[in-house]
Amino acid sequence: MAMTAEFARIAVDVAGAPYDVVIAPGVIDRAGEHVRPFVRKDSVAIVTDAHVATHWQARLDTALGAVGLTGVWLILPPGEATKSWTHLAQVVDFLIAHDVERRDRVIALGGGVIGDLVGFAASMVKRGCGFIQIPTTLLAQVDSSVGGKTAINTAAGKNLVGAFHQPALVLADPDALDTLPLRETRAGYAEVVKYGLIDDPDFFGWCEAHGAKLIAGDAQARAHAIAHSVAAKARIVAADEKELTGVRALLNLGHTFGHALEAQTGFSDRLLHGEGVGLGMILAARYSVRRGLMAGQDAERIAAHLQSVGLPVSLAALNMACDGRRLADHMTHDKKMDAGTLPFLLLRGIGQTFLAHDVDLADVAVFLDAELAR
């Protein structure tokens, strides 16, 4: 397939506010022409983090300058800890100081942390202003920049305070991944594999054949994976924007186990979010085997693929000094808790994920004890 300037343009058909995701190598350098129709003033507020700013601030400034736009920047510390009340207040104050009005669009340039934080701030400034996502991690390009989930973390847990607030436009530049650390690329790749496991076994096969190339930076593989993932996410979000019918819940595959691991490791560099999702998908598959739902060889095929691309696959290696009960306790703080029970994403096979409502956390704890000892 020849690479064109615009590799794909995918519509996210949400009621009242449909928008496009433009996937195009080099699009950050052409951002001006895409952003200009969405911006009414000559300056635009941009929020990013310090790592992203090092590599991409000057490039975006030049691109915006080419259409007469000036970027006014807020540069935050990198890392999950930035999804906090403190930084939310900082972004809100910055946007208000910049006289952002409801019909203005602010730009979130960065990974899922910046996208979630800035989207949430935009949802509340003047009771809701517009925003544009320019995702710069693989995770953000294939998942978090699309679909309008925004949030911060609190002392009680991850993403517990947030809003649904859709962006006006998403510009995904696969070339932005050239500067992304390898570990972050691998972590984002877990979210790519997720789409295969949910309902697309052929795509899981594609991942097995091309995943290593994608992670190594192959341009075709990267663009294909981003476009395929975004198309899948757009379909799911259009069907169930606010996660009310169970369709969007499928995107949480691996997250209940993964969040418990993230909580136990202190939401720190010990386990990145995407790494937690990867491990969580393996655990969801193995727990499905324990329940007699899925063939053991399918679960091990998933683990083998994630291991082959360098993702962590062993709980023991995390040195968490805890038992299964402790991990299961973290799950009771999950925001998906529903009338005292926790819906779980389980699998009947690769590409056959479903929502189970009959999972007993005591049984999950016993299962996790065995995984910790594995």
Ligand code: NAD
């Ligand atoms: P991140 O935003 O922390 O970025 C990872 C690291 O890469 C950071 O250090 C960042 O500074 C750096 N970085 C980003 N782009 C770079 C680039 N191009 N070059 C060099 N460095 C770069 O992490 P993430 O994995 O993108 O996002 C994780 C967050 O996303 C979590 O908080 C998670 O809860 C959230 N999330 C949200 C959704 C959603 O639907 N809203 C979905 C999945 C995950």
Ligand code: GLY
């Ligand atoms: N990443 C989960 C969702 O967007 O619903």
